[in-house]
Amino acid sequence: MDNVQVGQLVRSSAGRDKGKVFLIYDLLDEAFVRVIDGEKRKLTNPKRKNIKHLDIFPVKADTVAEKLIRGEPVTEKEISETIKTLGLSHID
Numbered sequence: 001m002d003n004v005q006v007g008q009l010v011r012s013s014a015g016r017d018k019g020k021v022f023l024i025y026d027l028l029d030e031a032f033v034r035v036i037d038g039e040k041r042k043l044t045n046p047k048r049k050n051i052k053h054l055d056i057f058p059v060k061a062d063t064v065a066e067k068l069i070r071g072e073p074v075t076e077k078e079i080s081e082t083i084k085t086l087g088l089s090h091i092d
């Protein structure tokens with residue numbers, strides 16, 4: 001759990017959403033987080049995921065993370081565009 005932070009880019013390694021890229025929305029406990037992608041998994045319905053089922057990348061969406069931590073509004077479009085921007089050069 002030490003290397004997991006809000007706004008971190010992750011990829012699901014298990015489940016129906018295997019291979020899908022998300023941002024960490026919040027940390028529930030030492031084993032679980034909630035993730036969002038701005039498309040299917042929005043701020044109103046984040047997905048609960050076991051950290052063991054995530055590939056964690058050393059990339060963080062700093063702007064989005066700061067807004068989420070402070071409770072400021074973040075748009076779904078902003079989240080999905082951030083994932084596309086961060087994900088293109090770091091995954092595959």
